[in-house]
Amino acid sequence: MRIATWNVNSIRTRYGRVVDWMVREDVDVLAMQEIKCKPEQFPHDAFESAGYELAIHGLNQWNGVAIASRLPIADVETEFPGMPGFLKGHEGPELPKEARAIGATIDGVRLWSLYVPNGRSLGDPHYTYKLDWLAALTELARTETDASPERPFALMGDFNIAPFDDDNGDPTVVEGVTTHVSPAERAAFRELESAGLQDVVRPIVPTGFTYWDYKQLRFPRNEGLRIDFILGSASFAELVTEASIHRNERKGDAPSDHVPVLVRLDRETSDDGDLPMIFG
DNA sequence: ATGACTGATGTGATCAGA
Numbered sequence: 520m521r522i523a524t525w526n527v528n529s530i531r532t533r534y535g536r537v538v539d540w541m542v543r544e545d546v547d548v549l550a551m552q553e554i555k556c557k558p559e560q561f562p563h564d565a566f567e568s569a570g571y572e573l574a575i576h577g578l579n580q581w582n583g584v585a586i587a588s589r590l591p592i593a594d595v596e597t598e599f600p601g602m603p604g605f606l607k608g609h610e611g612p613e614l615p616k617e618a619r620a621i622g623a624t625i626d627g628v629r630l631w632s633l634y635v636p637n638g639r640s641l642g643d644p645h646y647t648y649k650l651d652w653l654a655a656l657t658e659l660a661r662t663e664t665d666a667s668p669e670r671p672f673a674l675m676g677d678f679n680i681a682p683f684d685d686d687n688g689d690p691t692v693v694e695g696v697t698t699h700v701s702p703a704e705r706a707a708f709r710e711l712e713s714a715g716l717q718d719v720v721r722p723i724v725p726t727g728f729t730y731w732d733y734k735q736l737r738f739p740r741n742e743g744l745r746i747d748f749i750l751g752s753a754s755f756a757e758l759v760t761e762a763s764i765h766r767n768e769r770k771g772d773a774p775s776d777h778v779p780v781l782v783r784l785d786r787e788t789s790d791d792g793d794l795p796m797i798f799g
Numbered sequence: 800a801t802g803a804c805t806g807a808t809g810t811g812a813t814c815a816g817a
Contacts, residue, residue, distance in 0.1 A: 528806075528816085532807095553816090555807070581807085581814090581816095638817080639816085679816095681817095697817070699817060731801090732816090733816095734803075735804085736802055737804095739801045739803090740801095740802095744817075769801070774801090776816085
């Protein structure tokens, strides 16, 4: 099974490019972020005619997440316990939830497509929201890895954190000045790892960015960030046999500012009994 | 070329992104 994550930055603008890539790369499951539309506005036909079914969570023109899959999608959720909401100019525990999370079970694997809040700037209420959102997400990871460690589980998406210094090649992103590289954000990312998850791409692809700002020739200069990740439980990680960051998807006409990140899982399927998979 | 922001809304300017 080939599973990928991609912040598409508007699916209506880019569905042709996205579906072409999925077919070309033989992708079984794609977790999308920033679809920027409601379900009724989503280009269903492009995906369904390519053989994918959809689970979509979009409330308005901002954020929005979805999962496309060749295999049946079950047990869809659009928030996790304790997930905070946000409304500019307001505070409190009862703010409206944003469309930043969708979870589903596909072929026995529990997957989430996640668009972690940006944070905007250090000290902005959105920055606190980002950290609170990550803390609740960490509890989800802890619960999953504790309660059902045998079920492969992964958080996939745009985490809006560059965990290591080498993940930041953008000269305008500076610790102490901007979000994405602050000690608190990096600590929140480490907590996800403490909760039983691991970056399943980095051991195979140790360097490389997943995002380049549209401005200031960031891509030609290769001044990007590594902020899109697939974090898997131990039972997920042990199935991963390949990983790749698809840098070419930042080229050409009307690219997203993010590129897809892909892993291959090799596992015995339920109806194969104890026959091993033939790799190749 | 990978080249000096892009997208949604809505029709002009604003918000959002990281």
